[in-house]
Every structure is written in C-alpha cells, then in structure tokens.
Amino acid sequence: xxxxxxxxxxxxxxxxxxxxxxxxxxxxxxxxxxxxxxxxxxxxxxxxxxxxxxxxxxxxxxxxxxxxxxxxxxxxxxxxxxxxxxxxxxxxxxxxxxxxxxxxxxxxxxxxxxxxxxxxxxxxxxxxxxxxxxxxxxxxxxxxxxxxxxxxxxxxxxxxxxxxxxxxxxxxxxxxxxxxxxxxxxxxxxxxxxxxxxxxxxxxxxxxxxxxxxxxxxxxxxxxxxxxxxxxxxxxxxxxxxxxxxxxxxxxxxxxxxxxxxxxxxxxxxxxxxxxxxxxxxxxxxxxxxxxxxxxxxxxxxxxxxxxxxxxxxxxxxxxxxxxxxxxxxxxxxxxxxxxxxxxxxxxxxxxxxxxxxxxxxxxxxxxxxxxxxxxxxxxxxxxxxxxxxxxxxxxxxxxxxxxxxxxxxxxxxxxxxxxxxxxxxxxxxxxxxxxxxxxxxxxxxxxxxxxxxxxxxxxxxxxxxxxxxxxxxxxxxxxxxxxxxxxxxxxxxxxxxxxxxxxxxxxxxxxxxxxxxxxxxxxxxxxxxxxxxxxxxxxxxxxxxxxxxxxxxxxxxxxxxxxxxxxxxxxxxxxxxxxxxxxxxxxxxxxxxxxxxxxxxxxxxxxxxxxxxxxxxxxxxxxxxxxxxxxxxxxxxxxxxxxx
Numbered sequence: 001x002x003x004x005x006x007x008x009x010x011x012x013x014x015x016x017x018x019x020x021x022x023x024x025x026x027x028x029x030x031x032x033x034x035x036x037x038x039x040x041x042x043x044x045x046x047x048x049x050x051x052x053x054x055x056x057x058x059x060x061x062x063x064x065x066x067x068x069x070x071x072x073x074x075x076x077x078x079x080x081x082x083x084x085x086x087x088x089x090x091x092x093x094x095x096x097x098x099x100x101x102x103x104x105x106x107x108x109x110x111x112x113x114x115x116x117x118x119x120x121x122x123x124x125x126x127x128x129x130x131x132x133x134x135x136x137x138x139x140x141x142x143x144x145x146x147x148x149x150x151x152x153x154x155x156x157x158x159x160x161x162x163x164x165x166x167x168x169x170x171x172x173x174x175x176x177x178x179x180x181x182x183x184x185x186x187x188x189x190x191x192x193x194x195x196x197x198x199x200x201x202x203x204x205x206x207x208x209x210x211x212x213x214x215x216x217x218x219x220x221x222x223x224x225x226x227x228x229x230x231x232x233x234x235x236x237x238x239x240x241x242x243x244x245x246x247x248x249x250x251x252x253x254x255x256x257x258x259x260x261x262x263x264x265x266x267x268x269x270x271x272x273x274x275x276x277x278x279x280x281x282x283x284x285x286x287x288x289x290x291x292x293x294x295x296x297x298x299x300x301x302x303x304x305x306x307x308x309x310x311x312x313x314x315x316x317x318x319x320x321x322x323x324x325x326x327x328x329x330x331x332x333x334x335x336x337x338x339x340x341x342x343x344x345x346x347x348x349x350x351x352x353x354x355x356x357x358x359x360x361x362x363x364x365x366x367x368x369x370x371x372x373x374x375x376x377x378x379x380x381x382x383x384x385x386x387x388x389x390x391x392x393x394x395x396x397x398x399x400x401x402x403x404x405x406x407x408x409x410x411x412x413x414x415x416x417x418x419x420x421x422x423x424x425x426x427x428x429x430x431x432x433x434x435x436x437x438x439x440x441x442x443x444x445x446x447x448x449x450x451x452x453x454x455x456x457x458x459x460x461x462x463x464x465x466x467x468x469x470x471x472x473x474x475x476x477x478x479x480x481x482x483x484x485x486x487x488x489x490x491x492x493x494x495x496x497x498x499x500x501x502x503x504x505x506x507x508x509x510x511x512x513x514x515x516x517x518x519x520x521x522x523x524x525x526x527x528x529x530x531x532x533x534x535x536x537x538x539x540x541x542x543x544x545x546x547x548x549x550x551x552x553x554x555x556x557x558x559x560x561x562x563x564x565x566x567x568x569x570x571x572x573x574x575x576x577x578x579x580x581x582x583x584x585x586x587x588x589x590x591x592x593x594x595x596x597x598x599x600x601x602x603x604x605x606x607x608x609x610x611x612x613x614x615x616x617x618x619x620x621x622x623x624x625x626x627x628x629x630x631x632x633x634x635x636x637x638x639x640x641x642x643x644x645x
Contacts, residue, residue, distance in 0.1 A: 005054035008066045009047055015073035016044035019080055026083035032101040033083050036076060039108040043069070046115040057122045058153040060187045065118050065138055069111040076104055110137035117146075121153045148173065148183050155192035163196055164204030167211050174214035181215045190215065190228050197249070198233045205237070205245040213252035222260035230256070231263075231270040238275040243393045243401050250276060250404035257411035264416045273412065273419060277426045279405040283398060284431045399443060402435065406446035413453040417464055420457045424468035429454075433478035436486065436494070448486075448497040451479060455504035459541075469508050480505065487519045490526070496534050499523065503538025511552035517542065517560050524565035529577050532569065536580035543587040554588040558597055563588070567606050575615050582610045583622060586629040593632040604633040 023037035047069070050057060082096055117136035139146030147169075154166040170189060174181040184190075189211075196208035212230065216222040237249045253272065257264055267273070393401075409428065413420050423429075428450075435447040458465040469476045483498045492498075502516050509516065523535035539562070542553035557563075566588075569581035589595075589603050607630050610616050617623040 003054075005057050005059075005062055005066075006051055008063065009051045009054070012066060012070040012073050013044060013047050013051070015070065015077055016040050016047065019073060019076045020044070022077060022080040022084060026080060029083045029096060029101065032098075033080055036080060036101065036104060036108070039105060039112065040073070040076060043073075043108060043112050043115065046112060046119065050115060050119060053119065053122065056157070057118065058149065058156060058188075060152075061118055061121070061136075061138075061149045065111075065114040065136070068138055069115065072104075072107045072111045076108065079104055113137045121150055122157070144173070144180060145183060145187075148180070148187055148189070152184070152187055152189045152192060155189070155196060160201050160204060163192075163200060164207055167193060167196055167204055167207035170211045171207055171214060174211055178217060181217060181221070184211075185215055185221055185224060190225055194225075194228055194230060194233050197245075198236060202242045202245055205241065206248045209237070209245065209248040209252050213248075213255040216252075216256040216259055219260040219262070222256045222263055225256065226260075226263050226266055231266050231272070234267075235270040235272055235275065238272060238279070243397050246279065247397070247401045247404045250279070250401070250408045254404070254408040254411040257408070257414075261415060264412050264414075264419055267412060268419050268422065273409070273422050274426070276405045276408050276412075277423065277428045277431070279401050280409070280431045280435075281427050282401075284402065284434050285427050399440075402439070403443040403446050406432070406435065406443065406450050410446055410450035410453050413450060413457065415453075415457060417457055417461045420454045420461075421464055421467065423450075423454060424464070427475075429468070429473075429479050430475040433475065433482050436479075436482040444494055445497075448494045448501070451483070452497040452501045452504070455501045459504040459507070465505075465508060469505060484516055484519065487516070487523070490519075490523065495523075495531055499531070499534040499538050503534075503541045506538070506541035506553075507547050509542075509549075511549045514556045514560075517553065517556045517562075521557060521560040521562040521565065524562060524569065524581070529574055532573070533577045533580050536566075536569070536577065536584045540580070540584045540587055543584060543591065545587070545590075550587070551591045554591040555595075557584075557588055558592060558595055563597055563601055563603065567601060567603070570606055570610055578613075579616050579622070582607070582616050583625065586622075586625050589633055590625070590629040593629075594636045598633070599637045602637070604630060604637040607633070 019040045020037050023033040023040070026033035050062075079096070079100060114136045117134065135143055135146050139149075151166040151169045151173075154162050158166060170184055170193070174184060193208045193211050193215075196204050197212065200208060212225060216225055234249050234253055238246050241249070253267060253276075257267065409423060413423055432447045432451050435443050436451075439447060454468070458468055480502070483501050486492050486494050486498045487502065489495075499520065502520070517539070520535045520539050523531055524539075526532045526535065539557055541547065543550050543557060547553060563585070566581045566585040569577055570585060573581055585603065586607060589598055589607065592598065607626055611623070611626045611630070617626065
C-alpha cells in the first residue's frame with residue numbers, strides 16, 4: 001500500500017510546487033496570488049507528511065482525497081499562470097473575476113481539511129487524540145461515508161477497546177440501512193472485521209462477527225467475505241473461541257448460508273459441519289456421559305436395541321419405517337417390529353434407551369474405521385479444547401449456542417445432499433430428537449427447521465433417505481416419535497415444520513403404520529389456514545402415485561374421516577387451501593375409486609364442480625389429475641345432485 005500511495009501523491013506534490021513557483025512570478029493580482037501561494041504551501045506540507053506516513057494511510061479515503069486534491073491544484077495552477085501574462089494586450093484580454101480567487105481559496109482550504117483529517121484518522125491509536133475527528137469537507141454531502149471511514153480506520157489502528165466499539169458502530173450502521181452495509185463492504189471493512197473476529201478480545205469478536213452477519217445480505221457480499229477468508233476464521237473460532245463468540249459466529253454462518261447457498265460446501269470443507277454438531281451434542285449426547293454404554297459387546301448392543309424396539313412397538317411409541325424404493329426394487333425387508341410383543345417399558349426411560357443404543361452402536365470398533373472413531377470421539381469434547389471453559393459457561397449461553405448451531409445446520413443443509421449426509425451420519429439426528437423433547441423456544445424451533453431441511457432433501461434423494469432414515473435406526477425412530485408428539489399437541493409453533501417433515505418422510509412408512517395419518521387428518525379442520533394447507537400437502541405425499549403404498553395410505557385417510565374434511569375445504573376453503581384439498585381428494589379417489597364412503601359423499605360431483613373452478617385448474621397437472629380421477633370414479637359412482645354432503 002505504501003508504494004501505491006507514494007505514486008498517487010507524487011503528482012499533486014509536483015503540481016503544488018508549480019503553483020508556488022508560478023505565484024511568485026505573477027505580474028497581476030499579486031496579493032491574491034500571494035494568499036494562494038500561502039495556502040498551497042500549507043497543503044503541500046501536509047501532502048509530504050502523508051507521503052512519509054504512506055504505510056499507515058487508510059486506502060479508500062486516501063484515493064478519493066488525493067484525486068480531489070490533484071484536481072484542485074490543477075485548477076490553481078491554471079489560475080496563477082493567467083496572472084503571469086506580460087504585455088498590455090495580454091493583460092487586457094486575460095479577464096480573471098475576483099470571485100475565481102475566492103472560489104479557489106475555498107477549494108484549497110477544503111483540500112487542507114481533507115488531508116489533515118486523513119492524517120488524523122490514519123494515525124496509530126497512541127498518536128491520535130481520542131476526541132471526535134470531525135467531518136472532512138469531502139464528506140460534507142455524505143457524512144455517513146466519513147463515519148464509516150473513521151470506524152474502519154480504527155479497526156486497523158485502534159486499541160482493542162476502540163476496535164470493539166468501532167465494530168459495534170458498524171453493526172448499528174449495517175442494521176439500520178442496506179446501503180450503509182454496501183458502503184462498509186466497498187470501503188474495505190470486511191478484512192479488518194474478520195481480523196478482529198480472529199484475534200480480538202471476546203467483546204470485539206462478538207461485535208465483529210455480528211457485523212459480518214449483517215453485511216452478508218446478498219450473494220455478492222457473501223462471496224466477497226468468503227474470498228476474504230471468512231471460512232477459516234469461523235472454523236478457528238468454533239474450535240477454540242469463547243462460547244459466546246462461537247454462538248454469534250454460528251448465527252453469522254446461518255445468515256451467510258441463507259443468502260448465498262453456494263457457500264455451503266466451502267463451509268463444509270473447513271469442518272464447520274463437524275464443529276457445529278459437536279456444539280449441538282455438548283451436554284445433549286456425549287460418549288462420556290450417562291448415555292454411553294462402555295465395554296458392551298456388539299451382541300449386547302444388538303440385543304439391547306432389539307429389546308427396546310420390541311418394547312416400544314408394544315407401547316406404540318416408535319413408528320414402523322420402510323423406504324418404498326425398496327418395495328419398487330422387490331427387496332425383501334424383515335422389519336424389526338414383525339414379532340413385537342406388548343410389553344410396555346417405563347415411559348421416562350425411552351429417550352434414554354434410544355440414546356444409549358445409538359451411542360453404543362457408534363462406539364463399536366467393528367462398526368467404523370479407527371480414524372472415523374477418533375474424529376467422532378472429539379466431537380463431544382474436542383471443540384474448545386484449548387480453552388477448556390465450556391463446562392463453566394452459564395446455562396443461558398449453552399442453550400443459545402445449541403440454538404445457533406441448529407440454526408446454522410438448518411441453513412447449511414438446505415438443498416445440499418452431501419451436507420445432509422454428513423449431518424445424519426453424525427449424532428445430529430439424535431440431538432435434534434432430544435432438543436425437540438427437552439429444549440425450549442428457539443432451540444426447539446431451529447431443531448425442527450433443521451429436520452425439515454434434511455427431510456426435504458431426503459425426500460428427493462433415495463440414497464440419503466435409506467441411509468439416514470432406515471428402519472433399524474433408533475435415532476430416526478426417536479425423531480419421528482418427537483415429530484408426531486408435536487403434531488398431536490396441535491397448538492405448538494413447531495407444528496408446520498413438523499408436519500412438513502412427516503410429509504417428506506411419507507415414502508419411508510409401512511402400510512401398517514397409520515399413526516401419523518389420523519393427527520394429520522384432524523389438522524385439515526384447523527382454523528389456521530397455513531396448518532390446513534401443510535396437512536393437506538403432507539397427506540398428498542402419502543396418497544400420491546409417487547408413493548408405492550398410496551392405495552393403503554389413501555384407505556387410511558378415508559377411514560380416519562378425511563373425506564368429509566376435504567369436501568368441506570374444497571367447497572368453502574380459501575383459494576390456496578381449496579386447491580390443496582382438491583388435489584388430495586383427487587389422489588385418494590384415483591387410488592380407491594370403489595370406496596363406498598366416496599360414493600356416499602358423492603366425491604365425483606365435488607371433483608366435477610372443482611374442475612370448473614378457474615383458480616383450481618390453473619395448473620395443467622391438476623387438470624389432468626381431475627380428468628383421470630373422474631374417469632375412474634364414473635365406473636363406480638353415478639352423478640347426483642351437486643352440493644355438499
């Protein structure tokens with residue numbers, strides 16, 4: 001930077017020397033030229049001082065100020081050259097208004113003020129007066145720019161306390177206005193903020209990380225931060241930093257990933273997924289906790305798992321899962337619940353047993369390579385190892401850390417199969433199940449949203465679906481159990497993401513598993529439109545042709561009384577829920593056209609009426625579905641009077 005600044009300063013210094021020399025040779029307006037010379041001498045002194053301090057100058061304002069100063073000196077030189085005119089004719093025809101000098105004096109004063117401010121703002125902290133630096137004239141029309149320059153300059157040269165305060169000021173500016181955030185990025189604020197996150201004191205680290213999160217509001221800004229080294233900085237903090245700082249960094253990662261999903265893989269490459277899962281698992285599920293089963297043989301683990309599975313089946317606590325792709329492929333699956341007895345375990349120990357079985361499976365030496373074991377053994381206790389202070393953090397900080405970790409994993413998992421696979425191969429699913437049961441408020445919500453993101457990817461990725469949500473997985477069963485518990489409660493803020501997750505897993509449930517159908521059918525009658533829509537969409541995933549067991553699921557929906565609710569929504573629901581209800585009703589009727597209940601309720605009439613509603617048949621696929629379903633129903637039902645039954 002120093003050499004570049006010296007090159008920039010060379011020309012204005014030369015121009016200033018020429019102005020001074022020409023002012024001495026003036027033959028007219030001598031008093032004005034003398035004053036102009038005096039101001040130029042003051043300015044060139046400051047310019048030479050800037051050249052000596054070129055290594056310390058803050059680049060962005062330096063460029064603008066030097067460019068403006070050069071233009072001013074160029075105009076001053078043109079003016080004084082006119083005053084050197086010799087001979088009567090030249091003096092007569094060289095007309096210089098007095099106002100031209102007054103304007104030039106003002107411009108030179110402004111340049112002096114700009115360069116003086118630049119030297120003050122770029123000075124090291126110990127050499128700078130801590131008082132208000134004032135506004136340079138160049139920023140008179142945009143004072144906020146000067147404030148941004150000042151705060152960024154302090155980030156480069158200020159004391160730790162001043163750097164923290166400057167980062168907090170940038171947080172306020174970025175939060176208030178998107179344009180201010182753009183200016184902070186354009187004026188070079190990202191690099192010193194990242195440096196403060198990496199090397200500052202805890203308060204400064206928090207402020208800087210929060211500022212980075214607020215600045216990443218669009219893909220271009222996030223991409224710039226990634227290229228500036230954000231991934232490695234965040235990984236270092238998540239591994240070694242204080243927990244309060246780690247929580248803010250996790251929030252920042254979630255913001256950047258939300259606004260620029262392309263960066264998901266870059267974060268994963270820096271082990272950020274593993275570190276976040278480690279924070280999520282801390283005091284939730286750990287190898288060296290009361291949930292671990294140390295020293296058990298593989299046979300003992302299998303027996304324990306089977307005993308729990310059998311007992312849970314009798315209690316109706318764990319759903320029966322199977323991927324319908326296996327049925328399509330003709331694979332024979334012996335489900336662990338096939339010979340279930342009815343013995344009911346004590347309810348409080350169910351989650352404990354699930355955790356125990358899962359963790360025991362993960363610690364068996366024959367289950368995974370030694371390298372993999374080593375990595376996961378550090379997941380629970382390796383994060384923050386250098387500080388060793390996680391156990392001493394207050395409970396509120398630990399809870400906030402889990403919440404932000406879940407939030408970051410949610411945003412990183414969206415639409416990314418590789419990251420979802422990495423998350424589900426760790427203990428994260430088990431952690432989410434525990435947090436859905438034991439957590440509160442934001443922790444529960446972020447866990448539910450993370451599960452929704454993962455199941456959304458699994459719905460489209462059969463390989464992920466089979467590996468992450470396989471029937472023998474206690475963690476998967478625990479997750480589904482918690483999702484259904486929340487759906488049965490009906491009044492939770494978590495209702496919509498949990499409904500969505502169950503719908504995403506529709507292709508994994510067996511025909512005999514109907515526990516999720518009844519609560520979803522009940523939600524069709526929900527007063528909140530959003531809930532009714534999500535319930536209809538989830539049930540459609542059970543009843544659509546893409547689901548191998550669509551006939552069985554359609555019959556289950558009918559037996560739970562879903563037809564009446566759907567007819568009512570089709571006739572009287574709001575437009576968006578009306579369409580969702582018609583689609584679900586058409587799918588059910590398509591697969592069970594000979595149902596007596598559908599005939600009694602005259603579903604054919606309902607679908608004929610719906611096919612004439614423009615808002616319902618806007619989508620060609622819906623229109624084709626209605627035509628196909630009506631043709632099947634006509635074989636079993638006759639047209640009766642149109643109306644609601």
